[in-house]
Amino acid sequence: MTTLQQRDAEVIVVGAGPAGSTVATYLARAGVDVLLLEKTVFPREKVCGDGLTPRGVKQLIDLGIDTSQDAGWVHSRGLRILTGDLTLELDWPELTSYPPYGVSRTRQDFDDLLAKTAVKAGARLLERTTVTGAITDATGRVVGVEAKTGEEKRPVSYRAPLVLACDGVSARLALSVGIQKNEKRPMGVAVRRYYKSPRHDDPFIEGHLELWDRSDPARPKLLPGYGWAFPLGDGTVNIGLGMLSTSKAFRSTDYRALLRQWLDGTPEEWGYREENAIGKVGGAGLPMGFNRTPHYRDGLLLLGDAGGMVSPFNGEGISAAMESAQLAAESVVQALARPAGSSRERALQGYPMAVADMMGGYYRLGNVFAKLIGKPAVMRAATKYGLRINKLLPLVYKGLSGCYDAKGGDVVDRLIAAASRATPSPR
Numbered sequence: 001m002t003t004l005q006q007r008d009a010e011v012i013v014v015g016a017g018p019a020g021s022t023v024a025t026y027l028a029r030a031g032v033d034v035l036l037l038e039k040t041v042f043p044r045e046k047v048c049g050d051g052l053t054p055r056g057v058k059q060l061i062d063l064g065i066d067t068s069q070d071a072g073w074v075h076s077r078g079l080r081i082l083t084g085d086l087t088l089e090l091d092w093p094e095l096t097s098y099p100p101y102g103v104s105r106t107r108q109d110f111d112d113l114l115a116k117t118a119v120k121a122g123a124r125l126l127e128r129t130t131v132t133g134a135i136t137d138a139t140g141r142v143v144g145v146e147a148k149t150g151e152e153k154r155p156v157s158y159r160a161p162l163v164l165a166c167d168g169v170s171a172r173l174a175l176s177v178g179i180q181k182n183e184k185r186p187m188g189v190a191v192r193r194y195y196k197s198p199r200h201d202d203p204f205i206e207g208h209l210e211l212w213d214r215s216d217p218a219r220p221k222l223l224p225g226y227g228w229a230f231p232l233g234d235g236t237v238n239i240g241l242g243m244l245s246t247s248k249a250f251r252s253t254d255y256r257a258l259l260r261q262w263l264d265g266t267p268e269e270w271g272y273r274e275e276n277a278i279g280k281v282g283g284a285g286l287p288m289g290f291n292r293t294p295h296y297r298d299g300l301l302l303l304g305d306a307g308g309m310v311s312p313f314n315g316e317g318i319s320a321a322m323e324s325a326q327l328a329a330e331s332v333v334q335a336l337a338r339p340a341g342s343s344r345e346r347a348l349q350g351y352p353m354a355v356a357d358m359m360g361g362y363y364r365l366g367n368v369f370a371k372l373i374g375k376p377a378v379m380r381a382a383t384k385y386g387l388r389i390n391k392l393l394p395l396v397y398k399g400l401s402g403c404y405d406a407k408g409g410d411v412v413d414r415l416i417a418a419a420s421r422a423t424p425s426p427r
């Protein structure tokens with residue numbers, strides 16, 4: 001057991017990305033003593049598309065963050081979808097649950113803002129502190145973390161009755177207690193780069209659904225993924241592409257070359273050319289569809305990317321990271337108000353249940369979707385016909401963007417919610 005003398009905090013949060021800073025904010029506001037450990041120093045870059053759908057914006061609003069344009073957010077009114085021969089402009093849907101606008105902001109800024117929000121709420125942020133693994137007691141329960149801190153990488157340890165893994169796709173903390181990823185669940189890979197472009201203040205974010213693998217010119221293959229352009233309003237656009245692991249081409253694709261090849265085929269006046277590029281192409285993995293579970297075990301909760309919470313439908317992970325943070329905070333606050341033991345454990349088990357309830361069924365559908373579009377013929381049919389049937393369009397749009405009312409809503413919302421409920425959550 002962790003004794004009071006050994007305790008450095010009531011809760012240790014590892015990683016100050018969207019999941020970590022959000023949960024630290026909620027916990028600190030509830031009066032919990034939170035230690036937030038982060039390996040980098042803010043402000044720092046994070047490879048990302050920098051875009052949030054209305055689902056993510058709701059999370060910012062819940063946190064009490066001013067999402068107005070005056071506060072530095074670039075608003076999008078909807079999504080422009082482009083295929084080889086079709087362009088559709090779709091406003092974000094009018095919903096009860098989510099606002100009718102998306103936002104973009106570089107992660108350099110965004111993560112700094114969220115970390116400052118956590119500190120303002122009372123969380124103790126320690127930067128330049130890399131957690132190397134969990135400390136467990138004789139029963140295997142996580143009671144703290146080992147870390148290296150400062151420029152000299154001094155070994156330190158911190159103890160708390162609860163530890164929250166918010167360390168992203170590397171999931172070092174979960175791995176240190178043997179929580180492996182499920183190889184059967186889809187993964188994604190995404191790369192991005194910034195370009196100076198006259199399209200920097202386009203009111204729509206853009207999704208290009210046709211990415212072709214032309215490595216064998218005689219047999220070009222349509223890849224299961226999409227390219228994006230997210231305007232940042234400051235003269236630049238974040239451009240990138242993401243692809244699913246469910247296709248045969250996943251491991252053999254040179255993503256940087258694919259990005260170059262795709263952008264070379266876009267109109268010259270858009271400016272997506274080498275001479276307008278800023279910085280290097282950055283890339284990282286997208287852990288999807290709950291590919292790492294259980295989300296709670298023996299004093300350790302997994303949030304966001306550490307729990308494989310990127311949407312298999314669209315590669316969006318910020319909103320899920322923040323949603324999981326909101327749910328985790330609720331369970332942790334309840335748990336800490338109970339005596340250690342079975343009653344507290346019951347409260348903590350509420351977290352994986354709540355996460356499964358919110359996104360489990362939807363992600364299970366997404367895992368099936370990812371498997372299906374991994375087949376080039378299905379992907380081709382989906383882009384060719386799926387977007388041309390007007391009656392199907394709201395279903396495709398709301399389903400893929402995750403922007404639907406889980407309760408109430410119109411016929412389409414009810415259909416997606418019912419399908420998600422009927423599909424058991426992956427475990």
Ligand SMILES: Cc1cc2nc3c(=O)[nH]c(=O)nc-3n(C[C@H](O)[C@H](O)[C@H](O)COP(=O)(O)OP(=O)(O)OC[C@H]3O[C@@H](n4cnc5c(N)ncnc54)[C@H](O)[C@@H]3O)c2cc1C
Nearest residue numbers: 015017018019039048049051131168190284304305317318
């Ligand atoms: C190219 C690309 C584009 C993307 N585009 C989008 C997009 O447009 N919209 C969207 O919603 N999602 C996007 N995603 C996904 C999104 O980036 C992630 O889902 C999201 O960042 C997850 O948040 P998180 O807090 O769980 O993890 P992270 O954002 O990865 O944060 C983890 C934090 O933990 C810290 N950390 C890691 N290891 C340790 C350690 N051992 N000790 C201490 N600290 C540690 C890291 O420095 C970091 O601050 C994209 C991903 C990629 C790769």
